[in-house]
Amino acid sequence: MSQEEILRTPLNALHRELGGKMVPFAGYDMPVQYPAGVLAEHVHTRTKAGLFDVSHMGQVRLSGQGVEAALEKLVPGDIQVLAPGKVRYTMFTNEQGGILDDLMVSQTGKDLFMVVNAACKEQDIAHLRAGLGAGIKVDVLTDRALLALQGPEAAKVMARLCPAAAEMGFMTWAPQTVGGFDCFVTRSGYTGEDGYEISVHEKDSVALAKKLLAEPEVAPIGLGARDSLRLEAGLCLYGSDIDTTTSPIEAGLNWTISKRRRTEGGFAGAATVQKHLAEGAPRLRVGIKPVDKAPARAHTEIQDAQGRKIGEITSGGFGPTLGGPLAMGYVEAAFAAPGTEVQLLVRGTPRPAHVVAMPFVAHRYAISGRTAP
Amino acid sequence: MSKTYFTSEHEWIKVDGDIGTIGVTDHAQSALGDVVFVELPAVGKAVSKGGEAAVVESVKAASDVYSPVSGSVTEANQAIIDQPALVNESPEDGAWFFKVKLSNTAELDGLMDRAAYDAFVASL
Numbered sequence: 180m181s182q183e184e185i186l187r188t189p190l191n192a193l194h195r196e197l198g199g200k201m202v203p204f205a206g207y208d209m210p211v212q213y214p215a216g217v218l219a220e221h222v223h224t225r226t227k228a229g230l231f232d233v234s235h236m237g238q239v240r241l242s243g244q245g246v247e248a249a250l251e252k253l254v255p256g257d258i259q260v261l262a263p264g265k266v267r268y269t270m271f272t273n274e275q276g277g278i279l280d281d282l283m284v285s286q287t288g289k290d291l292f293m294v295v296n297a298a299c300k301e302q303d304i305a306h307l308r309a310g311l312g313a314g315i316k317v318d319v320l321t322d323r324a325l326l327a328l329q330g331p332e333a334a335k336v337m338a339r340l341c342p343a344a345a346e347m348g349f350m351t352w353a354p355q356t357v358g359g360f361d362c363f364v365t366r367s368g369y370t371g372e373d374g375y376e377i378s379v380h381e382k383d384s385v386a387l388a389k390k391l392l393a394e395p396e397v398a399p400i401g402l403g404a405r406d407s408l409r410l411e412a413g414l415c416l417y418g419s420d421i422d423t424t425t426s427p428i429e430a431g432l433n434w435t436i437s438k439r440r441r442t443e444g445g446f447a448g449a450a451t452v453q454k455h456l457a458e459g460a461p462r463l464r465v466g467i468k469p470v471d472k473a474p475a476r477a478h479t480e481i482q483d484a485q486g487r488k489i490g491e492i493t494s495g496g497f498g499p500t501l502g503g504p505l506a507m508g509y510v511e512a513a514f515a516a517p518g519t520e521v522q523l524l525v526r527g528t529p530r531p532a533h534v535v536a537m538p539f540v541a542h543r544y545a546i547s548g549r550t551a552p
Numbered sequence: 553m554s555k556t557y558f559t560s561e562h563e564w565i566k567v568d569g570d571i572g573t574i575g576v577t578d579h580a581q582s583a584l585g586d587v588v589f590v591e592l593p594a595v596g597k598a599v600s601k602g603g604e605a606a607v608v609e610s611v612k613a614a615s616d617v618y619s620p621v622s623g624s625v626t627e628a629n630q631a632i633i634d635q636p637a638l639v640n641e642s643p644e645d646g647a648w649f650f651k652v653k654l655s656n657t658a659e660l661d662g663l664m665d666r667a668a669y670d671a672f673v674a675s676l
Contacts, residue, residue: 217585217612218588403611474609499611
């Protein structure tokens, strides 16, 4: 993809109609906010339901005999254990144990359905084609849009358009008819709230988005609030909090790697992951809470009490629900315990902060499927 | 009588004698989005024309506020430190940032008046 060419999702005209402030993001023309603004959109998602266009993300179908075992060569996640209808969060690793991209993969019962980051998708597809082997088919679903409906009232809204979706458990996948349109639905998201990601054919996407927006609980939400929501939820942004230089263990993503995969290895970079698991990672991703009100942005230096550099902020800003600044970043392992006092070098001035446990705002996932009261 | 000038960096300065009151324009606050943090210069600090003097942060990003003139800071607006959202509500009035005793009033000559600034914003 050339730098000059700006891509549009099928919802582009709708974003403009809704007054979206459009910015280039990962090669796409995307709404960073709507007239309500980032703060209001953030709060709306935490209290009602927000609709996000995430059609810029890559949707890929993997099929063929032994596709699960083949994918396990590229990711540390346990794919073979996935029962039909289950979803996993995992990542492509490189030979050094760094992260090439993070992704969601669903076992549909006859193939695997994958969602990858927009900025990485071309590279991911090439990586899949090169790494999965001859018998595995990689289909890029370029004719599908992806909508995320997130928030405590998402289930109530979905119950009207798709009663079966309300019964879905967290991290499950199902083909569903939503508002009359054939969709693939997962109960998952990137906000820390209960919610859904809905893959729909591009020809139906605007009509479905309008149907969802017509529900009284639903408002359109831009990328600005998407970022502040995921930061409060302690979720990684690829390219900022995880990249080719961070191992899944340094990133604190140990929970994504099952006992079998830790023991057996068999994925790119397994030696590094196993070493970090056995000996401890040299540095760790942690939550950082500034003591005063000044936000600390990405690339802010983290120091110990004596002013020695011990790490760097990778994402930072203001948390509307938290009501103050928050950040995440990497520190030397000795400083990773919650409560550790550190300093953040903001515009040349050291400012006090603490290492804290994440998430900053508690997750509210629907562990077993239910309709919101 | 006071007169207000504007910069291409979207600051305004209202000058009364040799005291200038400085803030950011309505266009600036609109482009920034919801303001969540403001950092102001200490009283007595020397600022220079075009130099970084204050910081304004939205949920999304931090932006520098440049001083339109050289001089020394005589006052900072505690109200916007306590309530950063005022910058969105009344950017060209109650949400002024700081006041400066001008060291060289000739520096005002290069700034825009309201009509020129409005035309500049319209051209963006």
